[in-house]
Each structure stands twice: as structure tokens, then as C-alpha cells.
Amino acid sequence: MIDHFGVQSADVEASASWYLRVFAPLGFSEAVRIPTPDGPVIGFATDGPPAFWLAPLAPPADPAVGARENHFAFVAADRSVVDEVHAAAEAAGAEVLHAPREWPEYHPGYYAVFLRDPNGHNVEAVCHG
Template sequence: MLDHVGIPAADVEASAAFYLALMAPAGWREATRIPTPGGPVLGLAAGDGPPDFWLSPTAGPLAGELHLAFVVADRAVVDAVHGAAVTLGAEVLHAPREWPEYHPGYYAVFVRDPDGHNVEAVVHS
């Protein structure tokens, strides 16, 4: 349904470093960097694909929490994302587990990003 998503970040470089380290088990990389007067706009991609997750400088204070769920290849990647979150010192909202209330085989971890957003790595098996 979605082609790509972009979110504002208080510190684009710090947020990009967080996401690239967090999602390294899923093969994320910086694919595009566009300089702007307010700071860079960064496009992140999984593997060799085009950028589908964008970070841009915020025009003002961030208000509210976003929930971002990223599909990964398998449970081992969910577990590795959890390990990366712990290494980064990120707040783990929910450790990896199956969520049968969503549907059988829904396995996910939920963590907080530097801007306070709820980030999920999920596999549907």
C-alpha cells in the first residue's frame, strides 16, 4: 500500500545513525542524501532497493508519537534488531515475542527512537 514514508527528526544525522545501526540486521543503508538549508534529507533503503524511509529536518518542535512497523525477513532478524536496540541503549518497549492478539505468527519487537517514536520490527510467519 505504501511506496515510502518520511518523518521529521530533531537531529537527522543522529536519527539516521540510530536507524542504520538498529536495522543493520535487515540490511539497511543510506541510499540518498539531499542537502537542504535546514540540514540533510536522508533516504534509507533495505539492501539494493530504492530509498523508502526518509528522515528530514523538523521545522519546529516534534509533537506526538509515530508508530513505524518495518517488515523483516524472519524471527532471527527481529531478535537481532532487539540486540541492536539494547546495544544502542534504546528503550525497549516490548521485547521480541509472538503477538497472537494480532494474528498467529506475528512476531515483533518494539523500541523507542531518538525522537520518541515507537519503532517495530515484525515478521509475519
């Protein structure tokens, strides 16, 4: 279960466009846009308050550590929605890390697609039924 989370983006506008297009089958919409001197912070929702946020890329607190890939999953109502996300991702030219399939090593009924977003993060649409 995800309450909310945020990631930094080198290009918030391009990333927002990508998320709105690829995850349209999940009902993504832009819910909040907060202007900042470095660019907008955008909150997205499917229903209720914003749960996913994009913010302008900030310098790392410790440059020696470097950047790390984030992973996050979005809930899909059923397998057909996971498949729709996959189709939208392919149409958008996204890198598909793993095409939709059942992942029994996680648990029976875990059906997901794994994608690479424009910032190098591993993102997923999953249903558990």
C-alpha cells in the same frame, strides 16, 4: 506493506546513525542524501528505491496541536532477524518498549519487537511467519 514514509528529526545525523546501527540486521543503508538549508534529508533503503526518510524538524503547522508519536514497522525476514534488531537496539542503549514475542492478538505468527527511536517514535521490526 509500506511503500515509503518520512519522519522529522531534531538531529537528522544522530537519528540516521541510530537507524543504520539498530536496523542493520534488516539491511538498512543510506541511499540518498539531499542537502537543505536546515540540514540533510536522508533516504534509506534495504533494496530498491528509498522507502524511509528522515528530514529536519519543522515547526508544527498548528502549535496548539503539538507533536504526536509516530508508529511504523519494518519487515523482518524471520524471527531471528527480529531478535537481532532487539540485540542491536539494546547494544545501542535504545529503549525497548516490548521485547520480541508473538502477538497473537494481531494474528498468529505476528512476531515483533517495539522500540523507542531517538525522536520518541514507536518503531517496530516484525515478521509474519
